[in-house]
Every structure is written in structure tokens, then in C-alpha cells.
Amino acid sequence: MGGEVKWYHRPVDEVFELLESDQEGITDQEAKNRLERDGYNEIETKKKHGPLYKFAKQFASPLIYILLVASLITFLLGEHIDSAVILGVVFANSIIGFIQERKAERALEALSEMMVPEATVIRDGDRKVISSRELVVGDLVLLEAGDRVPADLRLFYIKNFTCDESPLTGESVPVEKITDPVEKKDVSPGDQKNMAFAGTYIHQGIGRGIVTATGNHTEIGRISESIRESREIKTPLIKKMESFGILLSIAIIAVASFTFLAGIFRELDILETFLASVSLAVAAIPEGLPATLTITLAIGVKAMASRNAIIRSMPSVETLGSATVICSDKTGTLTKNQMTVTKIYTANERIYSVTGAGYSPEGDFNLEGEKVDPLKDPVLVETLKTGFLCNDASYKDETIDGDPTEGALLVSAKKAGKFHDHRLDVIPFESEMRYMATLHENEEGEKIAYVKGSPEKILEMSQFYFDGESVKDLKAEHLAKISEKADEMASMGLRVIGMAYLKMEDGTERIDPSQLEDLVFVGMQGMIDPPREEVKESIKKCKSAGIRVIMITGDHSLTASAIARKLGIDSEGSITGSDIDKMSDKDMLKAFENVSVFARTSPEHKLRIVKLLQSRGDVVAVTGDGINDAPALKNADIGIAMGLSGTEVAREASDMVLADDNFASIVAAVEEGRDVYSKIQKIIVWLLPTNGGQALIIVLAILLGLTLPLLPVQVLWVNMVTAVCLGIPIAMEKRERGLLNVPPRPTDEPLLIPIIKRRIALVSLLMVTGAFSLFFLELENSMDIDVARTVALNTVFCFQIFYLFNAKSMYEYVFRDILSNRYMWLGILVTIALQALITYHPTMNFIFGTAPLTLEHLMYIIPVGSTVFFIIEFEKYLYKKNNWK
Secondary structure, three states: OOOOOOHHHOOHHHHHHHOOOOOOOOOHHHHHHHHHHHOOOOOOOOOOOOHHHHHHHOOOOHHHHHHHHHHHHHHHOOOHHHHHHHHHHHHHHHHHHHHHHHHHHHHHHHHHHOOOOEEEEEEOOEEEEEEHHHOOOOOEEEEEOOOEOOOEEEEEEEEEEEEEOHHHHOOOOOEEOOOOOOOOOOOOHHHOOOEEOOOOEEEEEEEEEEEEEOHHHOHHHHHHHHHHHOOOOOOHHHHHHHHHHHHHHHHHHHHHHHHHHHHHHOOOOHHHHHHHHHHHHHHHOOOOHHHHHHHHHHHHHHHHHOOOEEEOOOOHHHHHHOOOEEEEOOOOOOEOOOOEEEEEEEOOOEEEEEOOOOOOOOOOEEEOOEEEOHHHOHHHHHHHHHHHHOOOOEEEOOEEEOOHHHHHHHHHHHOOOOOOOEEEEEEEEEOOOOEEEEEEEOOOOOEEEEEEEOHHHHHHHEEEEEOOOOEEEOOHHHHHHHHHHHHHHHHOOOEEEEEEEEEOOOOOOOOOHHHOOOEEEEEEEEEEOOEOOOHHHHHHHHHHOOOEEEEEOOOOHHHHHHHHHHHOOOOOOOEEHHHHHHOOHHHHHHHOOOOOEEEOOOHHHHHHHHHHHHHOOOOEEEEEOOHHHHHHHHHOOEEEEEOOOOOHHHHHOOOEEEOOOOHHHHHHHHHHHHHHHHHHHHHHHHHHHHHHHHHHHHHHHHHOOOOOOOOHHHHHHHHHHHHHHHHHHHHHOOOOOOHHHOOOOOOOOOOOOHHHHHHHHHHHHHHHHHHHHHHHHHHHHHOOHHHHHHHHHHHHHHHHHHHHHHOOOOOOOOHHHOOOOHHHHHHHHHHHHHHHHHHHOHHHHHHHOOOOOOHHHHHHHHHHHHHHHHHHHHHHHHHHHHOOO
């Protein structure tokens, strides 16, 4: 029923009638009946698969299949240690995936925990405290400051009542609530002023509401449903690795089968041909690739953590680097989440600009671009004093306890000086009155009432204004000027507060609204949640990196547009949540071309924006901190939650958490993400050509009916040693310059781009030529097959070592950076040591079929192996000169 009626649009009496309740509340028996009908007030979670199923699911990957085949082949060849190593890699990757699988479930569990344990209700006319899970539609709930709302409520009584709805709507300041019906039928939760939503907080005051929805029917419940139904998003890297794995599987099987059939056709020994085909498969399978990729991603995770970006899902490291759009929340991410007075209009028609941001008392007052002493303008002093004294917030050590708006007024006054008067009485702010008043006694013993509130209300109550010398009548033309200025300040996205005072009669100790007539207007203060200083530069970097920034916020459109302009977010106006409801997908896609600010949005709006951006091929990163952001975070290509201000729901639904809630950290993480992908490309451009060269050696030997230059066990040795000792150091390469000066790579760009394919072909041919030449040269000279194979094996190693230097950069020359990576040199030394062991140790000679080499052998192995370095550097020269792809 809760989802069928627009409760905010109905009068209170009609709501009670429809829900079959009254001011005495429902009976305990009726509550029991409704509980049986509707279920408990808790969020349901979908049935979970057992851990065994989840673990087994991690093996459903083409790349894992390749590794399992490799492990089986090595086991059949009797190389049980190598087989165990490969299986270890498989299980390590599966365990990581199993752990990541838990994050969606934790998001739902966190949502369930948002429900409060107890609620105060009226049943049978009596006040009772019950478990919140036993709340039913029609219950009357009592609320007071500090409470978390237990269900969705239609408010019917309030007193000085405001709600903190930032976890749900993104609204940066507490929302003043009403009890009257909302005139419009279709409005977002942020505009449903007479509703209190489950999971939000009572900021101040007391109130009563009737339950209109519980459990999964609440706004939180709908978010939960969105998370349960949302699909798991595969990162671009995962998608490409899966495609690559499938193609590689097909290619290996096809080539191995062709090689086996060719051997049979040439009437070669069937067993030897089969072992040769197995040797080919072993040579072609990149056993070390998954482990090397995992280590590269882990290094990226650590680098991002040092820049305040905590990665929860390792593949997301790379995903952020490929982002084309960042959909960012406003409050706390692009802004400081600290209201700050920036403009002050005084009754003597002066407009002051106030510098400084946040709750720091440091700042200047500027008039027409010149710094001035604020204490020399009596009207400005009265405006600041009113904001300071008519205030319930407290200030200590640059932190505010209380309403952010009142905190901003305290700070603006502190920038000018100190104001001390003795408070006697107060009329608290109430949304119906739209003002607050306090009574003070100054040092001269005068009794003065200070009043602040909405400009319209303050002007309505004012008959006079203070011009700095005397009090004058507030005539119609002056009133119109002030109203026009208030509208102008509001159009700048400022929240405008009007200020006035009234001297009371001697002996006045209390004030009431009837006394507050004929006020003296003194000015208005305009405040905004200021943008972070570093964010503007970060957005500029995004533009140069080809990344579009879109603001999606629950705040007002004027405020959002003003912040967007200050930050340099290009947008032709803004679109509100109510606008989105009226727009088709086609209209929305067209709007994306020019509009980058979306205001007053609901969770459904944010999710729809993300999905539409993805539908047109964008890789979307989304930031968020509230429970309202969870669906969009989970459906985005990468969800980014706030670590300081974010809810547990948002963090559990995300892929990355910002430790400092700062948009600038996202841009730093983008750079790290691009660096990670660059290193992955370098690993692939190094690994695949060397594996391809080994496979080609065996294919040619079989096709030509020649003796195998390398044995399967030797190929396994090469792959195992080089993947660990030479592949991993590539991940330690320093970050290349200019990563944020190029656009994101196309989403449809294959993993094997043209330059990688060209390198595979070129390096494979060079390796085959060198290994074959030296193998047959040695076989002809010494007639010792073990020595000849050892020469070929060391030649392959030599090629891989020299080609490793080329892989330091796919496009740039590396002569100047040869010594820059100490891990690479350490890996080379370890590789040489291990290769010396297999070449010269008798036991290793027996196991691997090798034989000791002389210095003369090394004198021609090293020059031949080094040719690849010079040829590839020359290829880079041709690449640059001819603009090859």
C-alpha cells in the first residue's frame, strides 16, 4: 500500500482515513494482524549461495581453464612441482575472487542495519516502546532530536522540526519539515517536505508521524531492491582478459592439433609428435600472466592508497584509468561540506565579499575589490552581530556543533571581531514562522531583540532600516531593491539569511512573536558550501585527460549550478529530478551533450543517469556517500565511496573508498589507474612475444621434421623463471609522464592493439631465427644434442633479458632509463644465477637435459640475443617517424 499512494500529496485527515488509524493509534490486535499481512519492518535479502558454490564459480574463466590445462599437461609430463606452482596460481586468483564476491552481500547487510532497534509509538491511546521491526503501517511514531527515523512516515505534528536527510537525498543542510500536503504529485524524496524517511535523522525539534511504509516498501527498501537486482559489472580489464583467454585457448588448441596432425602426416613417431604438441601448448600458455597481473594490480592498490584512494576490488585499479565520465556528488566531495558566508548585503546598499572557506576564522572583507575594516561600517557590524547573537550553534577549534547555517554566521562574525551580549530569551526557529529571535541585554543595559530568517519574512516584519547613522523608514522602492538583491544572491547559489533588530522597552525579560513588529532591517548574509580549492585544478586535469565530470546532487539546482561554474564544470544549465521523470531515454541522451549538472535527484534518477551513460559506451565512475548512492555505486563501472562522511552502505557497495573524501584524490587515482594499465600492456608486450617465439620454435621443428631445439621441461623452466624474475619487475617501473594528457583509451580497444601484434610477430621471428641458427650450428659442430639444446635455451633467455629493456616503454626510447629500475636489474641477476645453475650443476643437467657451456658459447649467444634490443628501438623510431598505429 505504501508504494501505491503519494502520501505527501494527501491531507493528514485523508492519510489517517486511508491507513485506518486515528490520533489514538491502532490497537495491538490490529498491529498483530498487519504484521502478519505485511511482514516485519526489516529489509529482506536474497537467498545466498553457499561458500562452496561461490568458490567453484571463481574457476569459470577461460584464463583459468588455460592454466588448469597447463597444470594437467605438466603433471602428465612428470613435472609435479611445476604443476603444483600453476595450480597455486589458479587457487590464489580464485581465493581473491571469492573474497570480493562478499562485498555485495555486505552492502545488503549494512542496509538492514540501518533500521533502528526500537521505536516509540502510540497504540490504544498509550505511549509504548516497541522493537522497530514490529512497526506496521498506520502506527503513530513519536520523534525527537537525535532519533533515527524507523520507517517512512507522513508527518502530522511538528515543533521546530528539521531532518538531516543527507544520507538519503544528498541535501547539504537540515531540511525544514511541514505538515501541509505537497501540491505537486510527482516530486523526489528531497522535496517531500512532510515526510520523514527511514534511516534519516532528526536534527532538532519534536514531531509525530504515521507510518506509511515499512521494510522493503520504504525508500531504503527500494534502494535495497535496486542493489539486489543490479547486475555485476565486469571491469574493462576483466572483459578483455576473458576475450583474450578465449582467443588464446582456441589458438593454442588449433595450433597444437594442427602440429600433431602435421607430424602424423609426415609419418613421425606418434608419441614423440604428441609430446611435441604438448610442448607447443606449454610454450604458448602464459603461465605467469595471471600472477604477474595480480601483482601489478596489487602494486597499483598500494600506490593508490598512498594517494588516499583505498581499492576494495583489485581490477578496479585499472578500470578507473579507463574512465570517460566521473559522476560526482557535490556535498563533501566537490565542496568542503562546511557552509561559508561569502557575500553580505547591508541596508546602506553596500555589498561585501568575504574571503576564507570552511570554519576557519581567517578571512577578509572586501568592498569594491578593496580590503576594508569591517568594524568601520556600523551597518555591517549590526549585520554580523545579529548573525552571531541570534544563534544556537557553538564554535570550538574550527569545528561547529549545531546547524551548519548558524555555524557559518558564527564564523563570519569571528572574522570581524568579538560580540558579547547577555541572552535573556529566545524564540526558536520554526518552519512555519521562518525566523528565529533572541533577546539580549548589552553593556549599556539596553534590551535588544535580534531576528534572523528568510529574507522575505524579515522584510515583511520590518518597517525601518539602519543606514549607519540613523533609523529610517523602509519605503517601497528601497524594499524592492533589497528583494531584488536577495533574488540575485539566491541566483548565485547562495543561501540568503535576512537580519534585523528591535530595541525593546526597559524591563523586558521575555519576548513573544506579537512583540516583533516594526523591526529595523540591517542586512543579509549569503552563504554557500564552498568548493575545495584543489578541485578546480583537478577538473581541469580531467578535461585534459578527456574525462568529463558530471555533478549529480540532491541539492537545489541554483546552488549546484553556481558550484559547477566556480569549479569549471561546463554545463548549459541544469536538469532537476522532476525534469528527468518527464524525459524519455532519447531526450536524456541528447541532454548529456550539453548538460553536466543534475540537481534534486533521487536514487532512481542517479541510477538511470549511470545506466544511460554506459549505454552509449562510457566507462562511468560514480562517487557517493549516502545510502541513496548505493545502487549507482554498485552499477557503475567503478563506485567510489567517501571514507570520512560516507555511510557503511555506500562503502560496501563501492569498488574504491576515498580516505579524504576529496575529488582531487580521484584524479590522482585515475593517473595511477592509467599507469597500471600501461604496465599491464608492457607485461603483455614482453610476455606474449617471448612465449610466441618458444611456440614457433617447436611448430617449425615439427613442420620441418627437425629435432626439437627445446624440450617441454625446458620450456616450463623458461616460463616459470622469466615470469617471476623478469615479468614482475616491469610492474615496478616508474610512472611514465603525460598519462593525464591523453584521452581515455576507447572502450572497444582490444587487449592486443596493433603495436603489440607487431611486436609479437617481430620478436618471435627474431627469437626463432637466433635460437634455430645457434642450435643447428652447435649441433653440426659438436654433434651433442644436450649442448645444442642448452645453447638454444640460453639464447632464448638472452633474448628475453635484452627485450625486457625494450618493454620499459612501448613507445619511447629507453637508452636513458636503462638503469632506472633496480628491481629489473635484480631480476636479471637472479635469472642469470638460476640459468647458470641449470647449465652447470650436474643434477640440474640430469633433470632438464642440459649440458655445461664454454666461454666461447657465451661469446656468440650474447651478441645474437642482444640484436632484439637494437631492432626494437629502431622499430620505435620508425613508429614515431611514420605515425604507425
